[in-house]
Amino acid sequence: MALLLDTLGDRVLLGEAIPESCFSDWTGHAACRPLALVRPTSSEEVSRLLRLCHEHRRAVVPQGGMTGLAGAAVPNADSVAVSLSRFTGVESVDRDAATLTVRAGTTLEAVQNAAREAGFRYPVDFGARGSCHIGGTIATNAGGHGVIRHGMTRDQVLGLEVVLADGRILDLMNSMIKNNTGYDLKHCFIGAEGTLGIITRAVLRMAPPQGETHTLLCGLPNYKAAVALLHRLRGAGLALEAFEVMWQDFYTMSCDWRDSQPPLPTSHAIYVLCEAEGDANHLETALEAAIETGEVADAVLASNIPQAQALWAIREATGEFPLKLAPINFDISLPIPTIGDFVEAAGEMLQQRWTGISIVNFGHIGDSNLHLTVDGRSLAEDAPETHHAIEAEIYRLVGEYHGSISAEHGIGLLKRDFLHHSVRPEAMDVMRALKHTLDPNDILNPGKLLN
CATH class of the missing domain: 3.30.43.10 (Uridine Diphospho-n-acetylenolpyruvylglucosamine Reductase, domain 2)
Known part of the structure; x- marks a missing residue:
């Protein structure tokens, strides 16, 4: 030392x-x-x-x-x-190009505020905005509920500065949308979880400010209806900012925790919380058509910001999981048409092996992302071994459905041993070769992501 x-x-x-x-x-x-x-x-x-x-x-x-x-x-x-908590700050804002240059230790919230002050917005958003560092969001390719419209963090990054394992500073600080000059090396480091280099600075894209936005909660008879509603709203001249699906188990639990009158009865199989930008008449017309065809059984449209916040509070019950559950969380991606079938298959499989197990399901299905949470309090067996067995079974099933074991949270230590369910051996070999080339002494986050 x-x-x-x-x-x-x-x-x-x-x-x-x-x-x-x-x-x-x-x-x-x-x-x-x-x-x-x-x-x-x-x-x-x-x-x-x-x-x-x-x-x-x-x-x-x-x-x-x-x-x-x-x-x-x-x-x-x-x-x-x-x-990099001391290497912070927005270095510059280019309104003409709609970009900003930022140091890696800057919080996501600070980046969002800087974009807002410039008359734009930075569209990546999730609950940890006030704590997470922008460098970390890039290193993990963070998602959030806005992915359906704006894409993952990868889609917001134009340029990076990265320090390699041997100390070389790699200047990839491109600020142009069109730059077709061979290998786009920045993508090697986005989502690599610090195993190939340490991100120190970034050039980020900003989005136009959000226009008139409407928040809608619907009760639906089944998952198929949720997919039909997604198609209908996309074809109605609306820009979907969020399309959050909550299965009945999640919605009922969240409403019970809130100890207030649910905005819709808890009897529906599926609930969709939608946030859309555009003409309110287009939304109302699409909703009326969905009710007529039976896609939507009941709905409530927020008429002001407090009402919209109250609807979102139901979806954001996930923040209370660590306090009220013993959560075993799964962040997975699946082809949109098969998500409903997967939920049923996973539930049946878990119930057969662990009788009485408690499960809740929710997700951003417009971008293929399902979150499944098992409440470990209901498990009488030895916790660590049971936890691992549940993970093994769920990730095996994800592989059978040709999905991804990580939609937006990364691999790290917790999913490393299950990566083979989503990444084929040939691709794993290339990933290991890239790791050895950029970090031959294996000093950068060893043991993470790859064995």
């Missing part, structure tokens, strides 16, 4: 000075104090750190806001954790 202190001085924290917030992410998985925590304030300091660790073959674990849900930022006792 003497060399580290000599190189980076007061940027280095050791022992009891390292805050517990760096021990694990939101999962609490395998919490551990790292050997050291380094908080650089520039790309050059990150470069000096990695050059030193590369030379001495010391593992480095990049950390953002520690809001991840896959264990990608969890350190071990022999590793050096590196946080």
